[in-house]
Amino acid sequence: MKNLLSKAGIQARLTVSILVVALLPLTLLGLKAFNDQKEIIRKEVTASHLELSNTLAHGIYENLEFTRRLLNSVGELEAVKLMRKEISEDFFEALMRHFSFFKIMYLINSDKEIVASTEPSVKLPSNWLYSKAIQRSYQGSLSQVVTQPDGIPYMTLESVIKSPQDSGIIGVLISEVNLLNIKELLRNALKKSKSQGLVLDEVGNIIAKSSDKARTLSIPVNEALEEDITRMKSIDGEPYLITAVSLKKFDFYQAPNWIIVLQIPEEIAFEAAEKFKTRMTHILVVTALIALVLSLLLSHSFTAPLNNLISEAKYLSKGNFDHKISPLHNDEIGDLTKTFDEMRINLKETREDLDYRILELSTLYEVGKAISSELNFRKLQNMILELVVKVIKADKGSLMLLDDAEKILSIGVAVGLSEEIARETKMEIGQSIAGWVVRNKVPLFIKNVETDEVFKSIKTQNVRTGTLMCMPLIAKEKILGTLNVSKAEAESFTERDFELFKNLANQAAIAIDNARLYRYAVTDEMTKLYNHRYFQQRLDEELQRCDRYQSHLSLIIIDVDHFKAFNDTYGHQEGDRVLKTVASLIEDNIREIDIAARYGGEEFTVICPEKNTDGAIVPAERIRKAIEQYDFRINGQSVPLTISTGIACYPEIANNKIDLIKKADLALYYSKKTGRNKTSLYHPIMEKS
Incomplete structure (x- = not known):
């Protein structure tokens, strides 16, 4: 309950406090009055039961004693003593x-x-003893109560x-x-009472009961001998006052060992108390409503400003820092509300900065994780530019080396530039924006x-509207190139964008x-x-991949036609240009x-994963x-340039690898032998030849 109240609002606690004080x-x-009334009723019922029980018990005893004396008086008559049949029976x-x-009455000698x-057919019971009858007569004892087939109980008296x-x-x-x-x-004694009564003999048999509603129960005879019994007792699961x-x-010595039992259900006995309890409950309900x-009216006057503050503060809890918090009144709570609005403004600025920092860190982490594992130089360039353009939300971008x-x-x-512009754009250090950034080794942000x-x-x-950012790519104090992004809309990049771009x-x-260092190690x-x-x-790795995934691989070996003669004619410098x-x-x-590689001299190779015999001819051709269609010029004059290729496929x-290279080389040799400037697929x- 304490925890529940601590979690409840002020209005709820005020309401509960007022209700507690009132109720x-x-x-x-009311509870004390109810319990007192129950105790009074219990005492009154117990007293009336005791009085009535004693009255009934005394009345029954007197009736039995009267019957005994009457029978003894009959035994004193002379006709009875003289055993005169006719006179005795008439009497x-x-x-x-x-x-x-x-x-029934009968005389035994x-x-x-x-x-x-009085009953000619009467017979003595088989277990009847003359001596026992004499003993019972002197002791005043009664025989056991017997119930007739018609349900009427009777007992035997003897004199x-x-x-x-001689008085024998x-x-x-x-x-x-x-x-x-x-x-x-x-029945007559309990006619107007809600109680029921029982008369029990010494073994617990019912001698009489006031009505069929009387409930059968067992009472220890010895306990009743010591003192009158008054208690609550459960009969068939229902509480009774007995x-x-x-x-x-x-x-x-003379009275039979019988018990007079009066009983009344607790529900009936305490009916008046329950009615009082009901009235008290009604009073409590009315009092509680009032x-x-x-309490609601009183607490509302206290809590309305607080509820307004809570309602407004919920926008903050949901992360909405744009909703202004306005006070209802210019009181202490109003001042608190204004303080909350100032806090909202500070939180908004802090969250914006934090969100940007988180975005910046997560972006840098993701970008760093992505590009740090890529050593393929061309793939790396594409990956870097695509990620930067996406994160910065630029329209165009380029990576210059x-x-x-x-x-x-x-x-x-490049992104957003035509292939022709990207291919033909060349600039010296100091020329244009990128050249200026390389020369000065400082970033440039043009809003x-x-x-x-x-x-x-x-x-x-050629100045167009927009905004741009250019950053020199510097590693180990060496200029590698520049990273450039732009947007057509001016002022669309912010200082935060620039910070992220630099990182x-x-x-x-x-x-x-x-990647450049790795490229130097693995490239020509x-x-x-x-x-x-x-x-x-x-080639070893790709062959293993083929074996693992049951796939294909083709190897193309390329040789420049007449390259020795070309070198002899035009010189080694032009020969190097041909190879490039x-x-x-x-x-x-x-x-x-x-995977393209320089095999040696004027020979090149291309590993084509997932290419079978038919598929490898396409890239080779x-x-x-x-190369055949390329306009290669020396001193302004067009010089023909052709190659021969040979193809072999695995598996x-x-x-195996040696067999693959050997057969691709045989196919190349066949191309050169049969006229050059052609592609040949290995055949046994x-x-x-």
Whole structure:
């Protein structure tokens, strides 16, 4: 309850407090009055039960004692003592007519013969003893109560007959006494009472009960002998208030060991108390309603400003920092509300900064994770630019690389620019925006190209509206190139965008430098294709992949036609230019997953994963035609340039690496032997030529 109240609002606690103050005293007083009334009723019922029980017990005892004395008086008559049958029977009949509780009377002599009887067919019970009858007569004991087939209980009374001459016992007068009058006595006594009564003999048999509603129960006879019993007792699961009185209390020796029991259900006994409880409950409910209304009105005047503050503060809890918090009144709570609004403004600024920092960190982490694992130089450039353009939300972007030897910037990859512009754009250090950034080694952020004075001083022609950012790519104090992004709308990049852009560019520079170093280790310095060692390594890996996934692989070996004669005619410098051109055209005409390498001298190779015999001819022919159609010029004059190719496939043609290279080389030799400038797929016939 304490925890519940601590979680409840002020209005709820005020309401509960007022209700407690209003209802608790009334409830306690009502409960005490209810319990006091129950105790009074219990005492009154117990007292009335005891009085009535004793009255009934005494009445029953007196009736039994009267019957016993009457029977003893009959035994004193001379005709009875003289055992005169006719006179005795006439007297018995007259007595039974006058006293209906006598059922049968008969006289027995000392020979156990029935001398006189009101019922000619009567017989002594088989277990009846003359001596026991005499003993019972002297002790005043009664026989066991017996119930007739018609349900009427009766008992036997006995009186000894003494001789007129010597007072010796000469017989026994016996009467069966009908106990129905006890039932009538019980019913008449409880006629106007809600209680029910029972008369039980010493073994617990019912002698009489006031009505069929009386519930049967067991009462220890010995306990009732000691004192009257008053208690609550459960009968068949229902609580009853009972009182029990023994007839022995009036004459311990002569009275039968019977118990008078009065009982009343607790529900009926305490009916008045329950009605009082109901009235008190109604009063409590009405009081609670009145107190509730008053407490709500009172607490509302206190809590309305607080509820307004809570309602407004919920916008903050949901992360809505744009909703202004306004006070209802210019009181203390109003001042608190204004303070909350100031806190809202601070939180808004803090969250915006935090959100940006989280975005920046997560972006840098994701970008760093993505680019740090990529060592393929071309793939890395594309990945860097795509990620930067996406994160910065730029319209255009380019990654420019600096040629150390020629000191020329050229576009490695671009987004939003045509292939022609990307291919032909070349600039010297200091030229245009990228050249200026490389020369000065500082980033440049132009918010509006039309109004920025620095931009106008660098670029005076072809100025278009928009905003741009350019960042030098520096790793280990070495300029690698620049990263450039732009938008057509001026002022669309923010200072935060610029900070993120610089961080991304710094990460990109490190990744590019790592890839560049790796490229130097695995590429041919002149042609920039992979070198022979890397080719052998990758061919092993791809063959293992084929075995693992049950796939295909094709190997193309390329040789420049008449290259020795070309060198002899035009010189080695032009020959080197031919090799560079061929390498560039090979790269331009293969898939991203294909692996091009310089095999040695004027020979090149292309590993084509997932290509079978038919599929490998397509890229080989595409490369051959691109080189054949290329306009290669020396001193302004067009010089024809062609290649020959040979193809072998794994596992259709070759079953291991050495066999694959050998058969591709045989196919190449066949192309050169049969006219050059052609593509040949290995066939076993080539082994014989």
